[in-house]
Amino acid sequence: MGMFSGNQAQEPMHYGEAFGVWTAYSVAKGQLAAYQVYYNHVGDEELKKLLGEMVENVIKPGIEETEALLKQNSLGLPVAPPERSEANREDIPVGARIMDPEISAVIARDVAEGLVADSMVIGQCVREDIAMMFGQFHMKKAQMGAKLLRLNKKKGWIIQPPLHKVSKNNQTD
Known part of the structure; x- marks a missing residue:
């Protein structure tokens, strides 16, 4: 076993890779619990479907892959919140419900932060297999994120910042 031996699985993880994988696992476990709560609150069927896709196609596979990598490298798993059970939305008082635009905004924020975090791990990797894994996550x-953006536009949930308009007199050629 040696550094740069060509067999990625035989190479040790450096501290940055270990911390990046450990952090990704920890964040994903927290998101899984939170998204299960959001799923109970969502009223819009399209958002509910997207939330389910996010959990099944992004979060759970990420948890499985990072957990396996942590265990293969004898790294301890962080403490994680328990998964949440399903509830009937109608049993949640209206004033206590998390509204669909709020849920959508949180998911959009999480996607944006996740893209940056994945890019950071990719950039610090020496092990190509880990960089590729985070490339897939990215x-x-x-x-x-693209699906969510389309949905947010369609539903009118985006709060657009002020537009910068250049007047014809101030344009530079």
Whole structure:
């Protein structure tokens, strides 16, 4: 076993890789619990479907892959919140419900932060297998982000910042 031996699984993880994988696992476990709560609150069927896709296609596979990598490298798993059970939305008082635009905004924020975090891990990797894994995570998040953006536009949930308009008199050629 040696550094740069060509067999990625035989190479040790450096501290940055270990911390990046450990952090990704910890964040994903927290998101899983939170998204299960959001799923109970969501009223919009399209958002509910997207939330389910996010959990099944992005979060759970990420948890499985990072957990396996942590265990293969004898790294301890962080404490994680328990998964949440399903509840009937109608049993949640209206004033206590998390509203669909709020849920959508949180998911959009999580996707944006996840893209940056995945890119950071990719950039610090020496092990190509870990960089590739986070590249796949990045791609899945970007695809979900695009779906979420379309949904937010369609539903009118985006709060657009002020537009910068250049007057014809101030344009530079």
